[in-house]
Amino acid sequence: MDTDELVLAACREIVDLTRDRNAVLIFTSGVDHCKHVAQKIAAFSGRECAVVTGETSPGERAEIIDRFKGKSVPADLFGTPKPPLKFLCNVNVLTTGFDAPNTDCVVLLRPTNSPGLLIQMVGRGTRLSPETGKQNCLVLDYGGNIMRHGPVDMITVTDRTPGNGDAPAKKCPQCLALIHAAYQKCPECGYEFPPPEKSNITEHAAKDGIISGETFYDEYAVKNVYYCVHEKRYADPDAPKTMRIDYEVGINDFRSEWVCPEHTGYARGKFEKWWKNRAAPDCPIPSTAREAVALANDGLLAVPQSITVKSVAGEKFDRITKCVLGERPVMREPGDDSAKINDWPSNSPQDLGVSDYGSEIPF
Known part of the structure; x- marks a missing residue:
């Protein structure tokens, strides 16, 4: 999480995006991370960029x-004022009981x-x-909190009631002692667990809507x-089926x-x-989802060049509002379409590695 590459990219973007802001309050994950970010x-x-942690003295904290x-x-005995602070980094301190109405960036x-805690921050x-x-x-x-x-x-926010289950535990690979999952160093033999490889923060701020x-x-x-x-999960066999289109816009995206x-x-x-907007001229409009998929996979639809996606904060599904298409294909000579329609592979989302929405379809 505190890798130099991540911190450099995120801090560079923060400074760039807050040029017109006056009071920027930054929440970090630990003391070392906080000092690194402030630097x-x-x-x-x-x-x-000031730093406030649990180690900051009350007097220094109040001044900051x-x-x-x-x-x-005042900066000296003559009353010369210290310059106001635009940037303030903290670690689990300025969440509750902190009131700075002038804060215009979090x-x-x-x-x-x-x-x-997210609401408090x-x-x-x-x-x-x-x-x-x-x-x-x-x-x-930068922590994927709004997405989460x-x-x-x-x-x-719901009240948590104390559970009666066992505390999460893990086994030390060196002495085989069973210890609490939160330990990074085994209290029995001193073995240090390697840090997780995947970072929980990103180089760029998320675009998810806050409100x-x-x-x-x-x-x-x-x-x-x-x-x-x-086909909707658990649907009646005679229920109408739909044609699903998955646009690949990135690696596994x-x-x-x-x-x-x-x-x-x-x-x-x-x-x-x-x-009609996509199909080859004179291509018949299919009456079933299987027929539509077969014709599409047979190259009778224009190839999409780009799509515009509308995302609304609070709604589960995005919507494709515009699709820029290539040239419409030419209709081929009719052949034995029945074999193609019946034997065409499913090309299912599971086979492609695309998320399966189950019974929830956004239309």
């Missing part, structure tokens, strides 16, 4: 907080599995401050496209949509429009 923020911004709030703090350079920047001209608060999440818990105005209803549009180049028949050739009314009309 890099100061180097990139050319401004002091006053400077962060923009209060005058940076989450740490993950948390606690929805309550983000809440440090949600106070109104008309006297400072503050209009909003920018939240930069959802928009902060939709989080429900429900925030809408984002992202454009992706399409590397490949896959078609398959989708897919965006999906569904169309409904076997439905009636609005859903069928939407499918017919979708098909």
Whole structure:
């Protein structure tokens, strides 16, 4: 988590994204991480970045907080004021009981599995401050917290009741002692467990909406496209099936949509429009999902070049709002289509390594 590469990339972006901000409060994961981040923020911004941890004395902490709030703090006996602080890093200190309404940016350079703690951290920047001209608060999440818990105005914090189960444990590979899972060093023999290889923070802030209803549009180049028949889990065998389209936009990164050739009314009309925009001229509009997949896999649909995806914070599924297509293909001479339709491989999401949404389909 405290690798130099990650810290450098994140701090460089933080300084760049907060050029128009006045009070940036940064939450980090540990004392060493906090000091490392403060050092890099100061180097990139050319401004002091203060540090507050559990080791900071009460007097020093009070002075740092006053400077962060923009209060005058004398630097010498002559009353020369110290400059106000724009950047302030902390470790598990400035969550509750800390009130700085002028905070107009909160940076989450740490993950948390606690929805309550997430609300407390983000809440440090949600106070109104008309006297400072503050209009909003920018939240930069490098720990995947919004993706993990959802928009902060939709989080429900429940009381935890003490459990009766056994504490999580692991076995020391050197002395085979059974110890608590939180130990990084075996208390019996001193064996030091290797740190986890995967970091819990990212180089760039997430784009997830902090407040429900925030809408984002992202454009992706399409590397490949896959078609398959989708059947809802536990559905009646005679229930209408859908055609699922998976757009590959990166390594193991897919965006999906569904169309409904076997439905009636609005859903069928939407499918017919979708098909006519893509299919070769004179290609018949299929009446079943299996027929549509077979024709698509036979090269009778235009190849997608790029897609635009609409994401709304608080909603489970993204939606594809635009698809830029290549040239429509030429209709081939009719052949024995029945064999192709019946024998065509499923090309299922499981075979492609794409997430299976089960019975939940976003239409």
